[in-house]
Amino acid sequence: MSKQRLASLDELPEGGTAKFEFVHDGIRFNGFVARVRGQVVAYENLCRHLPLALDGGDHGFFTPDGRCFVCRNHGAIFEPLTGLCVRGPCQGARLKPLPIEVADGAIWLTDAGSAG
Numbered sequence: 480m481s482k483q484r485l486a487s488l489d490e491l492p493e494g495g496t497a498k499f500e501f502v503h504d505g506i507r508f509n510g511f512v513a514r515v516r517g518q519v520v521a522y523e524n525l526c527r528h529l530p531l532a533l534d535g536g537d538h539g540f541f542t543p544d545g546r547c548f549v550c551r552n553h554g555a556i557f558e559p560l561t562g563l564c565v566r567g568p569c570q571g572a573r574l575k576p577l578p579i580e581v582a583d584g585a586i587w588l589t590d591a592g593s594a595g
């Protein structure tokens with residue numbers, strides 16, 4: 480597949496997030512990209528507890544202190560660099576990482592076909 484541009488690096492300061500959609504096998508999925516601790520990460524926007532968006536639709540992926548991701552539905556806490564759920568109803572599960580690269584000042588989804 481061709482790469483999919485997700486966001487400009489300038490649009491994603493530390494603690495910033497951007498949501499996007501991608502298609503895999505004809506099915507539309509939701510993802511998000513975030514910059515945290517100087518790194519850029521991307522995951523499917525899907526809690527590992529129930530098939531619900533992490534952010535509840537409001538772009539609020541981070542805990543108030545900005546250290547972790549939080550599921551707005553039942554409060555599961557995820558370590559942002561690994562996607563590991565460290566507290567909550569899906570403790571031990573991981574968010575689905577999405578393959579990205581940073582090039583030409585932007586963040587790109589490199590192979591949506593390997594996700595989903």
Ligand code: FES
Nearest residue numbers: 526528550552553
């Ligand atoms: S749906 Fe995410 S913790 Fe329940």
